[in-house]
Amino acid sequence: MNAATAVLVVMTVGTYALKSAGPLVLGERTLPVRLRGIVDLLPAALLAALAIVSTVGDGQTIVIDARLVGLFVAGIALWRRAPFVVVILLASAATAITRLVS
């Protein structure tokens, strides 16, 4: 079993447990307020980290390249309320063009 299969198995079981806990176990009870606050904030920290690490990370080194231009353009597109598809296309195009001219 290679690494990807192992990750797939662990994540399938773990994710399903998280998804089904509410409907199957908790029923109509609600999470404690404190815990709910933390669960609510976790995605912000993780998504921000994923965005920045996948932009400047390359293994254990920090690499500043055309991807950063793409992220910047994505930020502008989101600020101008562009739809998801447009954001992705603009970020990709900006990165491709930056590579072409540099």
Add this chain to the structure above:
Amino acid sequence: MIPAEVSDDEVRRRAIRRQAASIVAAVAPFGIVFGAAAATAGLDLWQAVGFSSLVFGGSSQFAAVEILGDGGSIASAAVAGLLLNVRSLAFGVIMAEALAGPWWKRATMSQLMIDESTAVGAAQDELRWRRYGYLVAGIGVFVVWNLTTIAGFVVFADAGDLITDLGLDAAGPAAFLALLWPRLALAAQRRTACAGALIAVVLIPFTPPGVPILASMLGVAVTRVWPPGDRERA
């Protein structure tokens, strides 16, 4: 001939299907990018589809594959992916009442619990419409997500150069930012995001790949140390 009367229920169903359709359409490019990312990270097609059907959680799949492709450990990839899905726990609590029924039905419907299905479901006022919205969006996204995963994988497998030439390696970061964006309207979320990003970047040179992503969750602590002022609470 008098046209057939359209019932209020049918009007409601159509409105919900329209909401779901726009969300499903928005998911398609992300599925293609995931397929491409999986191919780039060296996964098999069946592994890529396994992630999209069995795990079925957009950003978590992306995180795991990103970390694997970067040479991260099994544990860091799986834990980062699972942490991104901890929010499903909260979704489950929100949707539980609308997903009532025999245990096997609840068990089956639970697999469809993602941001999109919960968003469409939770936006409705009555329980039966919450259930309908959840199911329509969930099934729609499930089908499109898996088809586009295959398409992205097949088109971009063995095409590392094509991915960088087309700038598709920036599609992942842009997608993460797009998923993050709506949260940034709230001060506490903004601070948490900044703290998480900062922690992650600082750790890149010092820790194995994957650890910076995991450590970013400590960014949640920033709102305890430095709570948003009343004016900023938005």
